[in-house]
Amino acid sequence: MENGFGTRDSQVAYPRNVFFNLSVFQFLTFLRRGVFYSFMINYLYMLMQTATSTASLGTLNMIASALGQNLLWGRISDRYKLRTKLIVMGETIAGFAYIIVFLIHKSLNDAGNGFAAGLSIIIGLSILEFFWSMSDVGWAALLTDVTTPKIRGRIVGALNFIASLGRMIGIIFAGFLYANGEGFKNGTIFYIVTMLLFIGSAIMTLIARRIKARSDAQKQSIRREAGQREGKTTEENEKTYRWFLTFLIIVVLGAASINQIFLLFIKLREGLNVSDSEMSLILSAWTIGGMLTSISSGRLADKIGRSKTIFSGLILALVSPLLYSSAQTVPSMALIYGLNGSSFWIIQTVGFAFAGDMVPGHKRGRLLSRYNTVMALSWGPAGILIGGPLVDIQINGFQMPTYKACVNAFYTSSIIVTLGTMLFAMKFAKIKVKSDV
16 A cells, blocks of 8 residues: 555555646646735726725635636536536646737727726636636546545645645746736736646646546446435435535635734834835745645545644634734734634644534535635625624724724634634544545
8 A cells, every 4th residue: 555646545646746737737727826816906996996806806706716616617527527527627728818818908998997907817716717617626626536534634735735835936927027017918917827727737637647547447446435425424414515525615704804803903103114125024924834744634634634723723723813913013014824724724734624524425515615715705795794794894884993904804803713613622532433435
């Protein structure tokens, strides 16, 4: 029995170079996200001069992605057992779409209509997300296909470590490429992102044949497993999975509701009043914290269990916001925010492994689409639904100082995460999932 990326814990082993190529694809994906999205909000605000409009980017993207995955791509993935093909098609469509969005935005911007230029980016990327989400479905299902419960945690953790590294490098490059908006205005960032998308598509095309032989064998295995386990075990797992998603919804909404508020908080004069470079240090600490815990939490989850490891992430998620107002220096805030980053990536890493253990093989596309949708609540909806209104009501309705309103929002976040933790404790503390893998 071989452990690690060349696993033989499943019926048909994958070669190590398959996992190496998956790692490269993951790195390029998050490098691209770091390059493109780090300063996109800044650029949209420069064009549109309205915070509400710019903040709609993440929310509309999330809605489009959720609709695509749950209504279409998850079903197609399960029916035709498509994994790599969905990824290749999604990345290729995105590559061409980025160029189209840029050209439309450029023509409107050159005509002097900055608001319309910004709106074209928001609408264009949201429409694209509906089709691009086929890649998210394919990736989630593929990653579950090529791993087993014994090694799923450590592999997901390793890939998330690589993702964090790619994102950090992307953010650094974005700082040089943005150039006060010129990187988007002249298309440099759009073209670089397009190139990364096409490279990622080529990588998935190359490994598709290597995966195909295992996939053909797995289709037969899935049919056998579905026939053997159809009934009580599958029904129990799906019921457990619904409770798991309910828990995640509560935790993600609570934890992510203060993401944007935190950025405002650390800039306040009553608080740390940080400079741009100090803010960059604090935000980098979040990513570094996630990098360090992604790989360790995955291995820990495989060794001591999913539930115990998730609990450690939940504790950090509910404690760290309570400490934000106590930080008196930039290094201390960086340390606290680094712990918050650790909490997110523990929940993300172990949560995916937990979900992969529960979903039956013949429904992976559909059920993992729901998991992706829940995790996407952190893109923007959490802030719009909870954090933003909570702060605005305190400031505008009760004339409360901004600093105090933000602190109260942090407390609320911890309370919501605590409720989610209690639900997890009641439903999952002693549960042992019967995997269909």
